[in-house]
Amino acid sequence: MNGGTAQALRVSGLSVSIPLASGTLQAVRNINLVLRPGQTLGVVGESGSGKSITALAIMKLLPPAARRSAGAIRLGSTDLMAADERELAMAVRGKRIGMIFQEPMTSLNPVYTIGRQLIETMTLRGEVSATAAEARAVFLLEKVGLPDPRSRLGQYPHQLSGGQRQRVMIAMALMNEPELLIADEPTTALDVTIQAQILRLLADLQREFGMSMILITHDLGVVARVADRVAVMYAGEIVETGTVAEVLSDPRHPYTRGLLACVPDTGNGENPRRLGSIPGIVPSMIGDTTGCAFASRCPRVVARCRVAHPPRRDLGPERSFLCFDPRTTDANASAVITDNETAVPRIAPGATAAADTILAVRDVSCTFRVRRGFFGRPRPLRAVDHVDLDVRRGEVLALVGESGCGKTTLSRIMLGSQRIDSGDVMLDGTLLSALPDKQRARRIQPIFQDPYSSLNPRRTISEIIAQPLRVHGIGDAASRLAQTERMMDLVGLPRRLFHSYPSQLSGGQRQRAAIARAIIMAPDLLICDEPTSALDVSVQSQILNLLLDLRDELHLTYLFITHNLSIVRYLADRIAVMYFGQIVELGDKHAVLENPRHPYTRALLKSILSITPGAGIPDAGLGADFPNPLDVPRGCRFHPRCPLADDRCRNEVPQPVWLGGAMARCLQAYGDEKC
């Protein structure tokens, strides 16, 4: 295969099977990969498609029960299949192959300094002196953009922010100058602004050190911007592979098409269509399976797909896909997987300008007291600082900001579950704090981020959905049952899950159950705190469509908290941008997205990674990470990170300015020129 060209990594015929009680799980099925020196391969797919297992299999880091078989795994000229455990540990893992994991909060050991952890990766093989290793650590920490690297060596992981820890993880992976870097969802746990920085850093370092990289992600935007080639994985197989430009602009496999259709359009302007979605979940390949694994979810499925495994078709030397019926782009309208309401554009009743206010937040502040150490003096942490915000009946108000900006605290204030220091929250003219819990509960309901923790694991789905009726004593057993069934139909939960426990449901199904529980008492306002950020992109689109349908049907109002601006564009009517406890920009969706006034909003918008192959990673122009919330900067709170900051910003506190229907809290607010 391509004898003349150098290959950094070649994997052929890799399969991984894991014996389980219910049968043997075919986690990875006959995978071929070729990676050239200096190239980046993006591996995309939903959770459960075998992406991470593939990476672990290359390094032989699989769980003990798993069985690996392959024709060949060659790293450069070394045969990794032939290498024994000792050789792998001494010469390959951490030395020739570096790895970066998803969760920067847990992948560093909390009891050792980062210096020790960095240096150890080099010295543990006994080939390098501690001084040389330390010099390398300082060099790399500087490379990954941590200021004052020498003093960082003595710091512990808890002293660093999430973005900084991920930088340390990258430095650690690079300590031994690996020829191959495997990054497993390196930016998924990070804010969009930090994501762009980390991706750019990775791309720069890769170029500088001439590494090859395997980038595992579920985010097509990341692949489009960073990778040279892409492999789309589904149920343990690579269903489509090729260069990023080819695959993303001319997808052949219906799964690739489906994934692309699920991503909200990030182009400017009106969103013309409902989001596409891929019904169902990735099947677990247990035991013998026949036919195409995607057949059960495929919109173009034909009889043959269910009986025979589709052959691999080559479109070029490195472009291939697995499908019987690969239609090209001309058939795009019919090929995109959508709900049957696709043709009907979403008619957003939305909120008209005259719509009345359902929930009014007036000059609300909320301060936590944080004590450093046992004897430390408690210091105030102002999570929400003099916020004014109206939620209008029938609208979707999006609240956007980085983690730590106070948006979750604000949502809990609006839910009535967080005490406030000053100000008022009014629900239809009455003070929220004066309402009894049960009356408030009938008007406002939450939907939480993590569907794995928002349902009581010891209750069945029907008990969970009917819980509000039971607590409020509404109806008798028969009417509650009928109502529960109706809600399950409404949110698209099959009736056979009636007696199931949450652990038996997929993430999307759980989120549907949480939605059913929230709407069963017909509330007016739903407060959704990142309801889709824990879900796969295909499931995210289903939940977003469901939320919009429910709004039209039940006349709901949403406060939608998110850090994902591409969702905002699809969903929101109005947008509030929050920074450091304050609303820094507020206005109509079009005003905010097309002509953002505040430099922070601009930075957030620039950080969105739309699926534009080869567009590179944008520079948001944000100076540093999100600051320590205990140290409030003087003057404008944004000035340390602001590209426009001048002396005035450092000394003067900006007041809200209204410009053309949108509010911005900035001394240098952009005028009418387009972004």
Place this chain on the structure above:
Amino acid sequence: MKPMTATGELAQSDRTAAVDPAAVTEDGGHGLSPASIARRRARSHTGLQIGCFIILAIAIIALLAPWLSPFDPYAQNLAERLLPPVWVNGGNWTHLLGTDHLGRDYLSRLLYGARVSLGIGFGAASIGCVIGVALGLLAGYFGGRIDQVINFVLNCKLAMPHLLLIMALVFVLGPSVTVVVVVIGMTHWTFYLLVTRATTLQLRELDFVAAARAIGCSRLQIMLREILPNVANQIIVIFTLEVGNAMLSEAALSFLGLGVPAPIPSWGLMIAEGKAAMFFRPWLVVIPGIALFVLVIAINLLGDGIRDVTAPDRRT
């Protein structure tokens, strides 16, 4: 209301469907109810069945002791003291398990002793369970001052010599089986408290508790209906341990003369009384010891079985 369209994950490939293929046909498309799933699992759970069988058998024996036992357990016959069981040299068929140091029939005492031991085991473990779980829920859920107070009580309890406390209580109340149950129960709640508190601390941060609060549940409802079922697993395990523990404690108390007052037969007391002659007449200790051992094993099997059968996710 028109049917919704976004019914994404309806189709195939669902784990629940794989678990119970019969679910769709029975029960009107709702799948099996938790009770019927538990019954199904119980039918295939050998450990649970064995544990259940042994405990039921012992309970029946305890109930029927007056009819089953060949002699009056209190009747002394000093002429026939310390007879060995039938299978040892010198044993005879009149006293199947021999006699004790006062010439009382050992089998009859063992049968009657089952009553006292079962009562003490379950009674004391239940008292401790109620105290410990209640305090643990309060401390874990409310935190702050309440947690500090309860922790202080716990520390006092741990620092205080048990025996002193028990001796004082028994002295004041006078020795009787009820007093022994209450006293052992009152001194065996630390495990419950520690485990319940630690689990509650984790659970109260989860979103389903926040959701319950948003629905308008009272604190008591949240503690009892949301948190308690999630602690139940651990509580069952501790309960089974504490039942055995309580019966052994009773033995220790009886040995010191603080437990079950002398003529009443209990397994603990029998071990205590036999201890002196352990090296010469081992059956005095071995026979009640085996009974206690079998009962504790059965309780543990039962506890594990209940946990497996009621667990929401199927771990077999």
